[in-house]
Amino acid sequence: MARRLPPASDEGSTERRKRGHGVQKVYEKLRQSILDLSLPPGSPLDEMRLSEEFNLSRTPIREAMVRLAAEGLLTTLPNRNTIVAPIDFINLPVYFEALTLMYRATTRSAAVHRRPEHLENIKAHEAAYADAVQRHDALDMISTNRDFHVAVAEAGGNIYFTQLFARLLDEGRRVLRLYYHSFDDDLPHRYVDEHNDMVAAVEAGDADRADQLAAAHASQIVRQIQAYMARDTTSGIDLSGKAK
Protein backbone atom coordinates (compact mmCIF):
# COMPACT_ATOMS: atom_id res chain seq x y z
CA MET A 1 0.00 0.00 0.00
CA ALA A 2 1.74 3.11 -1.21
CA ARG A 3 2.01 5.90 1.28
CA ARG A 4 1.64 8.51 -1.45
CA LEU A 5 -0.08 7.48 -4.60
CA PRO A 6 0.73 10.69 -6.52
CA PRO A 7 4.30 11.54 -5.52
CA ALA A 8 4.56 14.19 -8.24
CA SER A 9 6.33 17.41 -7.29
CA ASP A 10 7.17 16.17 -3.85
CA GLU A 11 9.12 19.09 -2.42
CA GLY A 12 10.61 17.32 0.55
CA SER A 13 8.56 15.83 3.30
CA THR A 14 10.87 17.17 5.98
CA GLU A 15 10.32 20.90 5.40
CA ARG A 16 7.17 22.12 7.03
CA ARG A 17 4.65 23.67 4.66
CA LYS A 18 3.33 27.15 5.18
CA ARG A 19 0.05 27.66 6.89
CA GLY A 20 -2.59 27.63 4.17
CA HIS A 21 -0.69 25.83 1.46
CA GLY A 22 -1.80 22.38 2.49
CA VAL A 23 -5.43 22.91 1.55
CA GLN A 24 -4.46 24.64 -1.69
CA LYS A 25 -2.21 21.76 -2.65
CA VAL A 26 -4.88 19.15 -2.02
CA TYR A 27 -7.49 21.23 -3.80
CA GLU A 28 -5.43 21.71 -6.94
CA LYS A 29 -4.21 18.14 -7.01
CA LEU A 30 -7.69 16.68 -6.65
CA ARG A 31 -9.15 19.13 -9.15
CA GLN A 32 -6.50 18.23 -11.69
CA SER A 33 -7.02 14.52 -11.14
CA ILE A 34 -10.77 14.86 -11.53
CA LEU A 35 -10.57 16.90 -14.72
CA ASP A 36 -8.08 14.63 -16.49
CA LEU A 37 -10.08 11.59 -15.41
CA SER A 38 -7.22 10.00 -13.46
CA LEU A 39 -9.97 10.03 -10.87
CA PRO A 40 -12.89 8.63 -12.92
CA PRO A 41 -16.44 9.84 -12.28
CA GLY A 42 -17.94 7.93 -9.41
CA SER A 43 -14.64 7.12 -7.72
CA PRO A 44 -14.96 7.12 -3.96
CA LEU A 45 -12.67 9.45 -2.03
CA ASP A 46 -11.59 8.28 1.38
CA GLU A 47 -10.64 11.10 3.73
CA MET A 48 -8.30 8.97 5.81
CA ARG A 49 -6.57 7.54 2.79
CA LEU A 50 -6.06 11.02 1.33
CA SER A 51 -4.78 12.35 4.64
CA GLU A 52 -2.15 9.63 4.60
CA GLU A 53 -1.18 10.34 1.01
CA PHE A 54 -0.81 14.06 1.57
CA ASN A 55 0.69 13.75 5.05
CA LEU A 56 -1.99 16.00 6.48
CA SER A 57 -4.77 15.62 8.98
CA ARG A 58 -8.31 15.13 7.80
CA THR A 59 -9.28 18.75 8.42
CA PRO A 60 -7.52 20.37 5.43
CA ILE A 61 -8.53 17.42 3.27
CA ARG A 62 -12.14 17.99 4.18
CA GLU A 63 -11.91 21.71 3.46
CA ALA A 64 -10.57 21.04 -0.02
CA MET A 65 -13.32 18.51 -0.62
CA VAL A 66 -16.01 20.91 0.55
CA ARG A 67 -14.75 23.48 -1.94
CA LEU A 68 -14.73 20.99 -4.77
CA ALA A 69 -18.21 19.84 -3.82
CA ALA A 70 -19.39 23.46 -3.93
CA GLU A 71 -18.04 23.67 -7.48
CA GLY A 72 -19.92 20.55 -8.45
CA LEU A 73 -16.85 18.42 -9.04
CA LEU A 74 -17.56 16.19 -6.06
CA THR A 75 -20.78 14.70 -4.77
CA THR A 76 -21.15 14.21 -1.05
CA LEU A 77 -23.11 11.22 0.23
CA PRO A 78 -23.95 12.27 3.82
CA ASN A 79 -22.60 9.96 6.49
CA ARG A 80 -21.25 7.71 3.79
CA ASN A 81 -18.52 9.01 1.54
CA THR A 82 -17.69 11.46 -1.18
CA ILE A 83 -17.40 10.50 -4.84
CA VAL A 84 -16.20 12.23 -7.96
CA ALA A 85 -19.25 13.83 -9.55
CA PRO A 86 -20.63 11.57 -12.27
CA ILE A 87 -20.99 12.91 -15.79
CA ASP A 88 -24.66 13.42 -16.39
CA PHE A 89 -25.27 12.33 -19.95
CA ILE A 90 -28.99 12.84 -19.59
CA ASN A 91 -28.54 16.57 -19.22
CA LEU A 92 -26.08 16.85 -22.07
CA PRO A 93 -28.46 18.87 -24.31
CA VAL A 94 -28.82 21.36 -21.48
CA TYR A 95 -25.07 21.47 -21.22
CA PHE A 96 -24.71 22.15 -24.93
CA GLU A 97 -27.26 24.93 -24.72
CA ALA A 98 -25.38 26.66 -21.90
CA LEU A 99 -22.02 26.08 -23.58
CA THR A 100 -23.19 27.58 -26.85
CA LEU A 101 -24.63 30.67 -25.20
CA MET A 102 -21.43 31.22 -23.24
CA TYR A 103 -19.31 30.80 -26.37
CA ARG A 104 -21.36 33.53 -27.99
CA ALA A 105 -21.59 35.87 -25.01
CA THR A 106 -17.91 35.75 -24.14
CA THR A 107 -16.68 36.13 -27.71
CA ARG A 108 -19.08 38.97 -28.35
CA SER A 109 -18.04 40.72 -25.17
CA ALA A 110 -14.40 40.25 -26.09
CA ALA A 111 -14.98 41.99 -29.40
CA VAL A 112 -16.40 44.96 -27.53
CA HIS A 113 -13.99 45.23 -24.61
CA ARG A 114 -10.73 43.80 -25.92
CA ARG A 115 -7.49 45.60 -25.18
CA PRO A 116 -4.02 45.15 -26.68
CA GLU A 117 -2.75 43.11 -23.72
CA HIS A 118 -5.78 40.81 -24.03
CA LEU A 119 -5.13 40.20 -27.69
CA GLU A 120 -1.53 39.33 -26.93
CA ASN A 121 -2.66 36.78 -24.39
CA ILE A 122 -5.31 35.38 -26.70
CA LYS A 123 -2.90 34.94 -29.56
CA ALA A 124 -0.42 33.17 -27.34
CA HIS A 125 -3.07 30.63 -26.36
CA GLU A 126 -4.24 30.36 -29.94
CA ALA A 127 -0.70 29.47 -30.98
CA ALA A 128 -0.46 26.92 -28.19
CA TYR A 129 -3.58 25.20 -29.46
CA ALA A 130 -2.35 25.24 -33.06
CA ASP A 131 0.89 23.73 -31.85
CA ALA A 132 -0.94 20.95 -30.05
CA VAL A 133 -2.85 20.20 -33.24
CA GLN A 134 0.41 20.14 -35.18
CA ARG A 135 1.81 17.62 -32.72
CA HIS A 136 -1.40 15.53 -32.81
CA ASP A 137 -1.43 15.75 -29.02
CA ALA A 138 -5.11 15.24 -28.28
CA LEU A 139 -4.81 15.70 -24.53
CA ASP A 140 -2.94 18.96 -24.94
CA MET A 141 -5.45 20.11 -27.54
CA ILE A 142 -8.24 19.78 -25.02
CA SER A 143 -6.56 21.88 -22.35
CA THR A 144 -5.05 24.50 -24.67
CA ASN A 145 -8.41 24.92 -26.38
CA ARG A 146 -9.98 25.48 -22.98
CA ASP A 147 -7.32 28.04 -22.08
CA PHE A 148 -7.76 29.84 -25.38
CA HIS A 149 -11.46 30.34 -24.90
CA VAL A 150 -11.03 31.38 -21.28
CA ALA A 151 -8.51 33.97 -22.49
CA VAL A 152 -11.11 35.29 -24.93
CA ALA A 153 -13.68 35.38 -22.14
CA GLU A 154 -11.31 37.32 -19.90
CA ALA A 155 -10.93 39.91 -22.63
CA GLY A 156 -14.67 40.31 -22.44
CA GLY A 157 -14.25 41.32 -18.84
CA ASN A 158 -17.47 39.78 -17.52
CA ILE A 159 -16.51 37.75 -14.48
CA TYR A 160 -19.87 36.00 -14.33
CA PHE A 161 -19.63 34.77 -17.90
CA THR A 162 -15.99 33.85 -17.52
CA GLN A 163 -16.61 31.80 -14.40
CA LEU A 164 -19.56 29.89 -15.81
CA PHE A 165 -17.77 29.37 -19.10
CA ALA A 166 -14.63 28.08 -17.39
CA ARG A 167 -16.76 25.69 -15.39
CA LEU A 168 -18.53 24.46 -18.50
CA LEU A 169 -15.27 24.00 -20.38
CA ASP A 170 -13.79 22.09 -17.47
CA GLU A 171 -16.82 19.84 -17.38
CA GLY A 172 -16.39 19.44 -21.13
CA ARG A 173 -12.81 18.37 -20.62
CA ARG A 174 -14.06 15.34 -18.79
CA VAL A 175 -16.41 14.44 -21.63
CA LEU A 176 -13.85 15.08 -24.35
CA ARG A 177 -11.21 12.95 -22.66
CA LEU A 178 -13.49 10.00 -23.16
CA TYR A 179 -13.11 10.41 -26.89
CA TYR A 180 -9.61 11.75 -27.19
CA HIS A 181 -8.53 8.73 -29.19
CA SER A 182 -10.74 9.92 -32.05
CA PHE A 183 -8.93 13.20 -32.49
CA ASP A 184 -6.90 12.23 -35.51
CA ASP A 185 -9.28 13.57 -38.14
CA ASP A 186 -9.37 16.94 -39.85
CA LEU A 187 -11.63 18.68 -37.33
CA PRO A 188 -8.83 20.07 -35.16
CA HIS A 189 -7.36 21.89 -38.16
CA ARG A 190 -10.77 23.30 -38.87
CA TYR A 191 -10.90 24.55 -35.31
CA VAL A 192 -7.58 26.29 -35.81
CA ASP A 193 -9.06 28.20 -38.73
CA GLU A 194 -12.18 29.01 -36.77
CA HIS A 195 -10.12 30.25 -33.87
CA ASN A 196 -8.22 32.41 -36.29
CA ASP A 197 -11.41 33.95 -37.66
CA MET A 198 -12.75 34.58 -34.17
CA VAL A 199 -9.57 36.34 -33.09
CA ALA A 200 -9.73 38.49 -36.20
CA ALA A 201 -13.31 39.48 -35.45
CA VAL A 202 -12.44 40.23 -31.85
CA GLU A 203 -9.44 42.29 -32.88
CA ALA A 204 -11.56 44.19 -35.40
CA GLY A 205 -14.16 44.84 -32.74
CA ASP A 206 -16.87 43.28 -34.89
CA ALA A 207 -19.22 42.02 -32.18
CA ASP A 208 -21.86 40.61 -34.49
CA ARG A 209 -19.37 38.66 -36.53
CA ALA A 210 -17.63 37.40 -33.38
CA ASP A 211 -20.99 36.26 -32.06
CA GLN A 212 -21.83 34.52 -35.32
CA LEU A 213 -18.46 32.78 -35.54
CA ALA A 214 -18.68 31.65 -31.91
CA ALA A 215 -22.13 30.20 -32.54
CA ALA A 216 -20.85 28.29 -35.56
CA HIS A 217 -17.81 27.12 -33.61
CA ALA A 218 -19.98 25.90 -30.75
CA SER A 219 -22.31 24.17 -33.14
CA GLN A 220 -19.35 22.42 -34.73
CA ILE A 221 -18.07 21.19 -31.38
CA VAL A 222 -21.50 20.03 -30.26
CA ARG A 223 -21.90 18.06 -33.48
CA GLN A 224 -18.47 16.53 -33.00
CA ILE A 225 -19.18 15.36 -29.48
CA GLN A 226 -22.59 14.01 -30.49
CA ALA A 227 -20.98 12.13 -33.34
CA TYR A 228 -18.46 10.59 -30.97
CA MET A 229 -21.18 9.63 -28.58
CA ALA A 230 -23.21 8.02 -31.31
CA ARG A 231 -20.16 6.08 -32.46
CA ASP A 232 -19.54 4.32 -29.16
CA THR A 233 -22.03 4.74 -26.41
CA THR A 234 -20.24 2.36 -24.10
CA SER A 235 -16.71 3.52 -23.61
CA GLY A 236 -15.60 1.05 -21.00
CA ILE A 237 -15.39 3.63 -18.25
CA ASP A 238 -18.13 3.46 -15.70
CA LEU A 239 -19.91 6.78 -15.69
CA SER A 240 -22.97 5.89 -13.72
CA GLY A 241 -21.49 7.13 -10.50
CA LYS A 242 -22.83 4.09 -8.72
CA ALA A 243 -20.42 2.53 -6.31
CA LYS A 244 -19.51 -0.67 -8.11
Next chain:
Amino acid sequence: MARRLPPASDEGSTERRKRGHGVQKVYEKLRQSILDLSLPPGSPLDEMRLSEEFNLSRTPIREAMVRLAAEGLLTTLPNRNTIVAPIDFINLPVYFEALTLMYRATTRSAAVHRRPEHLENIKAHEAAYADAVQRHDALDMISTNRDFHVAVAEAGGNIYFTQLFARLLDEGRRVLRLYYHSFDDDLPHRYVDEHNDMVAAVEAGDADRADQLAAAHASQIVRQIQAYMARDTTSGIDLSGKAK
Protein backbone atom coordinates in the same frame (compact mmCIF):
# COMPACT_ATOMS: atom_id res chain seq x y z
CA MET B 1 -22.56 39.77 25.66
CA ALA B 2 -25.43 37.68 24.29
CA ARG B 3 -24.80 34.00 24.00
CA ARG B 4 -26.98 33.77 20.89
CA LEU B 5 -27.45 36.87 18.85
CA PRO B 6 -30.09 35.38 16.51
CA PRO B 7 -32.32 33.25 18.73
CA ALA B 8 -34.89 32.84 15.98
CA SER B 9 -36.44 29.40 15.64
CA ASP B 10 -34.59 28.01 18.59
CA GLU B 11 -35.91 24.49 18.75
CA GLY B 12 -34.70 23.64 22.19
CA SER B 13 -31.05 23.65 23.13
CA THR B 14 -31.38 20.45 25.10
CA GLU B 15 -32.31 18.11 22.26
CA ARG B 16 -29.29 16.96 20.35
CA ARG B 17 -29.24 17.85 16.67
CA LYS B 18 -28.79 15.23 14.01
CA ARG B 19 -25.41 14.70 12.50
CA GLY B 20 -25.23 16.97 9.47
CA HIS B 21 -27.86 19.49 10.42
CA GLY B 22 -25.52 21.78 12.31
CA VAL B 23 -23.60 22.84 9.22
CA GLN B 24 -26.79 23.24 7.23
CA LYS B 25 -28.30 25.42 9.93
CA VAL B 26 -25.28 27.70 10.12
CA TYR B 27 -25.04 27.85 6.34
CA GLU B 28 -28.65 28.88 5.85
CA LYS B 29 -28.65 31.31 8.73
CA LEU B 30 -25.50 33.06 7.55
CA ARG B 31 -26.66 33.08 3.95
CA GLN B 32 -29.96 34.63 4.93
CA SER B 33 -28.27 37.24 7.10
CA ILE B 34 -25.88 38.15 4.32
CA LEU B 35 -28.58 38.47 1.69
CA ASP B 36 -30.92 40.62 3.76
CA LEU B 37 -28.00 42.78 4.83
CA SER B 38 -28.44 42.11 8.55
CA LEU B 39 -24.79 41.24 8.06
CA PRO B 40 -23.62 44.25 6.05
CA PRO B 41 -20.92 43.87 3.39
CA GLY B 42 -17.51 43.99 4.98
CA SER B 43 -18.66 42.73 8.39
CA PRO B 44 -16.05 40.54 10.03
CA LEU B 45 -17.11 37.02 11.01
CA ASP B 46 -15.45 35.55 14.06
CA GLU B 47 -15.38 31.77 14.10
CA MET B 48 -15.20 31.53 17.85
CA ARG B 49 -18.02 33.98 18.37
CA LEU B 50 -20.21 32.11 15.89
CA SER B 51 -19.39 28.77 17.50
CA GLU B 52 -20.66 30.19 20.80
CA GLU B 53 -23.81 31.59 19.23
CA PHE B 54 -24.68 28.33 17.49
CA ASN B 55 -23.50 26.08 20.31
CA LEU B 56 -21.23 24.20 17.95
CA SER B 57 -17.52 23.70 17.65
CA ARG B 58 -15.54 25.68 15.12
CA THR B 59 -15.37 22.81 12.64
CA PRO B 60 -18.98 22.94 11.33
CA ILE B 61 -18.83 26.75 11.41
CA ARG B 62 -15.76 26.69 9.21
CA GLU B 63 -17.35 24.25 6.77
CA ALA B 64 -20.36 26.52 6.34
CA MET B 65 -18.07 29.48 5.83
CA VAL B 66 -15.97 27.66 3.26
CA ARG B 67 -19.12 26.90 1.29
CA LEU B 68 -20.30 30.49 1.42
CA ALA B 69 -16.86 31.67 0.37
CA ALA B 70 -16.99 29.30 -2.59
CA GLU B 71 -20.28 30.93 -3.61
CA GLY B 72 -18.71 34.35 -3.41
CA LEU B 73 -20.78 35.53 -0.45
CA LEU B 74 -17.79 35.61 1.88
CA THR B 75 -14.25 36.78 1.37
CA THR B 76 -11.50 35.01 3.26
CA LEU B 77 -8.50 37.00 4.46
CA PRO B 78 -5.90 34.25 5.06
CA ASN B 79 -4.63 34.02 8.62
CA ARG B 80 -6.71 37.03 9.53
CA ASN B 81 -10.46 36.70 9.34
CA THR B 82 -13.41 36.28 7.01
CA ILE B 83 -15.67 39.16 6.00
CA VAL B 84 -18.98 39.40 4.19
CA ALA B 85 -18.17 39.95 0.53
CA PRO B 86 -18.32 43.63 -0.34
CA ILE B 87 -20.65 44.77 -3.09
CA ASP B 88 -18.54 45.70 -6.07
CA PHE B 89 -20.13 48.80 -7.51
CA ILE B 90 -17.35 49.17 -10.05
CA ASN B 91 -18.41 46.00 -11.82
CA LEU B 92 -22.08 46.83 -11.79
CA PRO B 93 -22.34 47.25 -15.60
CA VAL B 94 -20.90 43.77 -15.96
CA TYR B 95 -23.45 42.55 -13.48
CA PHE B 96 -26.29 44.14 -15.43
CA GLU B 97 -25.03 42.55 -18.63
CA ALA B 98 -25.03 39.09 -17.09
CA LEU B 99 -28.36 39.62 -15.38
CA THR B 100 -30.03 40.73 -18.61
CA LEU B 101 -28.74 37.77 -20.56
CA MET B 102 -29.91 35.37 -17.88
CA TYR B 103 -33.35 36.99 -17.77
CA ARG B 104 -33.62 36.39 -21.49
CA ALA B 105 -32.13 32.91 -21.59
CA THR B 106 -34.17 31.53 -18.72
CA THR B 107 -37.48 33.02 -19.86
CA ARG B 108 -36.91 31.86 -23.42
CA SER B 109 -36.06 28.37 -22.24
CA ALA B 110 -39.12 28.34 -20.06
CA ALA B 111 -41.31 29.12 -23.06
CA VAL B 112 -39.85 26.12 -24.83
CA HIS B 113 -39.76 23.55 -22.04
CA ARG B 114 -42.58 24.58 -19.71
CA ARG B 115 -44.88 21.93 -18.33
CA PRO B 116 -48.19 22.24 -16.51
CA GLU B 117 -46.67 21.72 -13.06
CA HIS B 118 -44.12 24.42 -13.82
CA LEU B 119 -46.79 26.89 -14.78
CA GLU B 120 -48.66 26.18 -11.61
CA ASN B 121 -45.55 26.92 -9.57
CA ILE B 122 -44.79 30.04 -11.57
CA LYS B 123 -48.25 31.44 -11.13
CA ALA B 124 -48.14 30.85 -7.40
CA HIS B 125 -44.95 32.88 -7.14
CA GLU B 126 -46.36 35.51 -9.46
CA ALA B 127 -49.34 35.89 -7.14
CA ALA B 128 -47.06 36.12 -4.12
CA TYR B 129 -45.21 38.99 -5.74
CA ALA B 130 -48.42 40.76 -6.69
CA ASP B 131 -49.57 40.37 -3.12
CA ALA B 132 -46.38 41.90 -1.78
CA VAL B 133 -46.88 44.84 -4.12
CA GLN B 134 -50.45 45.19 -2.90
CA ARG B 135 -49.21 45.31 0.68
CA HIS B 136 -46.45 47.79 -0.20
CA ASP B 137 -44.03 45.38 1.46
CA ALA B 138 -40.79 46.29 -0.26
CA LEU B 139 -38.68 43.65 1.47
CA ASP B 140 -41.11 40.91 0.54
CA MET B 141 -41.31 42.23 -3.01
CA ILE B 142 -37.58 41.73 -3.41
CA SER B 143 -37.59 38.13 -2.30
CA THR B 144 -40.85 37.08 -3.98
CA ASN B 145 -39.66 38.66 -7.23
CA ARG B 146 -36.48 36.64 -6.95
CA ASP B 147 -38.45 33.45 -6.30
CA PHE B 148 -40.76 34.14 -9.24
CA HIS B 149 -37.91 34.43 -11.71
CA VAL B 150 -36.15 31.39 -10.30
CA ALA B 151 -39.40 29.47 -10.78
CA VAL B 152 -39.45 30.57 -14.42
CA ALA B 153 -35.83 29.54 -14.79
CA GLU B 154 -36.58 26.12 -13.33
CA ALA B 155 -39.29 25.65 -15.93
CA GLY B 156 -36.57 26.23 -18.51
CA GLY B 157 -34.82 23.21 -17.12
CA ASN B 158 -31.27 24.42 -17.65
CA ILE B 159 -29.47 23.92 -14.35
CA TYR B 160 -26.50 26.05 -15.43
CA PHE B 161 -28.66 29.04 -16.26
CA THR B 162 -30.79 28.58 -13.18
CA GLN B 163 -27.80 28.45 -10.87
CA LEU B 164 -26.10 31.50 -12.32
CA PHE B 165 -29.39 33.38 -12.43
CA ALA B 166 -30.19 32.57 -8.81
CA ARG B 167 -26.76 33.72 -7.81
CA LEU B 168 -27.18 36.97 -9.72
CA LEU B 169 -30.61 37.60 -8.26
CA ASP B 170 -29.30 36.96 -4.76
CA GLU B 171 -26.49 39.40 -5.33
CA GLY B 172 -29.11 41.82 -6.65
CA ARG B 173 -31.09 41.40 -3.46
CA ARG B 174 -28.23 42.95 -1.55
CA VAL B 175 -28.13 45.92 -3.90
CA LEU B 176 -31.88 46.37 -3.95
CA ARG B 177 -32.16 46.30 -0.17
CA LEU B 178 -30.08 49.44 -0.13
CA TYR B 179 -32.87 51.25 -1.90
CA TYR B 180 -35.92 49.46 -0.59
CA HIS B 181 -37.22 52.70 0.92
CA SER B 182 -37.76 54.03 -2.59
CA PHE B 183 -40.22 51.32 -3.54
CA ASP B 184 -43.36 53.32 -3.09
CA ASP B 185 -43.70 54.47 -6.70
CA ASP B 186 -45.63 52.95 -9.56
CA LEU B 187 -42.85 50.72 -10.85
CA PRO B 188 -43.81 47.63 -8.85
CA HIS B 189 -47.27 47.64 -10.40
CA ARG B 190 -45.64 47.90 -13.80
CA TYR B 191 -43.55 44.87 -12.90
CA VAL B 192 -46.70 42.96 -12.03
CA ASP B 193 -48.04 43.62 -15.51
CA GLU B 194 -44.74 42.65 -17.08
CA HIS B 195 -44.65 39.45 -15.09
CA ASN B 196 -48.14 38.73 -16.29
CA ASP B 197 -47.13 39.20 -19.92
CA MET B 198 -44.09 37.02 -19.48
CA VAL B 199 -46.12 34.21 -17.96
CA ALA B 200 -48.58 34.45 -20.82
CA ALA B 201 -45.78 34.20 -23.38
CA VAL B 202 -44.25 31.24 -21.52
CA GLU B 203 -47.61 29.51 -21.31
CA ALA B 204 -48.22 30.09 -25.02
CA GLY B 205 -44.78 28.71 -25.82
CA ASP B 206 -43.83 31.87 -27.68
CA ALA B 207 -40.07 31.85 -27.15
CA ASP B 208 -39.30 34.97 -29.14
CA ARG B 209 -41.90 37.03 -27.33
CA ALA B 210 -40.79 35.67 -23.95
CA ASP B 211 -37.23 36.62 -24.81
CA GLN B 212 -38.28 40.09 -25.89
CA LEU B 213 -40.40 40.67 -22.78
CA ALA B 214 -37.61 39.45 -20.52
CA ALA B 215 -35.17 41.83 -22.19
CA ALA B 216 -37.55 44.74 -21.68
CA HIS B 217 -38.15 43.69 -18.09
CA ALA B 218 -34.43 43.49 -17.40
CA SER B 219 -33.87 46.83 -19.02
CA GLN B 220 -36.56 48.34 -16.84
CA ILE B 221 -34.99 46.95 -13.68
CA VAL B 222 -31.51 48.08 -14.65
CA ARG B 223 -32.79 51.57 -15.29
CA GLN B 224 -34.55 51.56 -11.94
CA ILE B 225 -31.44 50.59 -10.02
CA GLN B 226 -29.31 53.07 -11.90
CA ALA B 227 -31.84 55.79 -11.12
CA TYR B 228 -31.73 54.90 -7.43
CA MET B 229 -27.97 54.91 -7.47
CA ALA B 230 -27.85 58.30 -9.13
CA ARG B 231 -30.30 59.66 -6.58
CA ASP B 232 -28.18 58.91 -3.54
CA THR B 233 -24.69 57.60 -4.09
CA THR B 234 -23.90 57.60 -0.39
CA SER B 235 -26.44 55.48 1.42
CA GLY B 236 -24.94 55.54 4.88
CA ILE B 237 -24.02 51.88 4.79
CA ASP B 238 -20.36 51.20 4.39
CA LEU B 239 -19.89 49.11 1.28
CA SER B 240 -16.18 49.41 0.80
CA GLY B 241 -15.52 46.17 2.60
CA LYS B 242 -12.66 47.81 4.46
CA ALA B 243 -12.48 46.90 8.11
CA LYS B 244 -13.72 49.99 9.93
Next chain:
DNA sequence: TATATGCAAATTGTCGACACCTGGCTAGGC
Protein backbone atom coordinates in the same frame (compact mmCIF):
# COMPACT_ATOMS: atom_id res chain seq x y z
C1' DT C 1 -32.72 -22.57 1.14
C1' DA C 2 -34.32 -17.89 1.48
C1' DT C 3 -35.38 -14.12 4.48
C1' DA C 4 -35.10 -11.25 8.47
C1' DT C 5 -32.45 -9.69 12.44
C1' DG C 6 -28.54 -8.32 15.09
C1' DC C 7 -23.63 -7.37 15.31
C1' DA C 8 -19.28 -5.43 14.07
C1' DA C 9 -16.12 -2.92 11.22
C1' DA C 10 -15.25 1.19 8.83
C1' DT C 11 -15.88 5.95 7.83
C1' DT C 12 -17.73 10.32 8.57
C1' DG C 13 -19.21 14.43 11.63
C1' DT C 14 -17.85 16.84 15.60
C1' DC C 15 -15.05 18.25 19.35
C1' DG C 16 -11.40 20.46 22.23
C1' DA C 17 -6.61 21.79 22.13
C1' DC C 18 -2.26 23.48 20.34
C1' DA C 19 0.89 26.15 17.18
C1' DC C 20 1.55 29.71 14.17
C1' DC C 21 0.53 34.08 12.21
C1' DT C 22 -1.16 38.85 12.11
C1' DG C 23 -2.22 43.31 14.04
C1' DG C 24 -2.13 46.56 17.72
C1' DC C 25 0.13 48.33 21.76
C1' DT C 26 4.01 49.79 24.33
C1' DA C 27 8.61 51.21 25.01
C1' DG C 28 12.74 53.12 23.38
C1' DG C 29 15.60 56.01 20.31
C1' DC C 30 16.44 59.98 17.20
Next chain:
DNA sequence: GCCTAGCCAGGTGTCGACAATTTGCATATA
Protein backbone atom coordinates in the same frame (compact mmCIF):
# COMPACT_ATOMS: atom_id res chain seq x y z
C1' DG D 1 7.32 64.91 19.42
C1' DC D 2 7.53 61.38 15.83
C1' DC D 3 9.12 57.12 14.13
C1' DT D 4 10.78 52.34 14.74
C1' DA D 5 11.32 47.88 16.97
C1' DG D 6 9.79 44.38 20.00
C1' DC D 7 6.17 42.26 22.81
C1' DC D 8 1.46 40.69 23.65
C1' DA D 9 -3.14 39.32 22.68
C1' DG D 10 -6.60 37.63 19.56
C1' DG D 11 -7.77 34.46 16.03
C1' DT D 12 -6.98 31.18 12.47
C1' DG D 13 -4.97 26.67 10.56
C1' DT D 14 -4.09 22.14 11.88
C1' DC D 15 -4.12 18.13 14.64
C1' DG D 16 -5.55 13.80 17.04
C1' DA D 17 -9.45 11.64 19.25
C1' DC D 18 -14.27 10.53 20.19
C1' DA D 19 -19.12 9.67 18.86
C1' DA D 20 -22.66 8.53 15.66
C1' DT D 21 -24.22 6.35 11.69
C1' DT D 22 -24.15 3.35 7.82
C1' DT D 23 -22.87 -0.86 5.30
C1' DG D 24 -21.89 -5.56 5.01
C1' DC D 25 -21.69 -9.96 7.17
C1' DA D 26 -22.90 -13.54 10.16
C1' DT D 27 -26.45 -15.83 12.53
C1' DA D 28 -30.93 -17.48 13.53
C1' DT D 29 -35.50 -18.72 11.95
C1' DA D 30 -39.42 -20.16 8.91
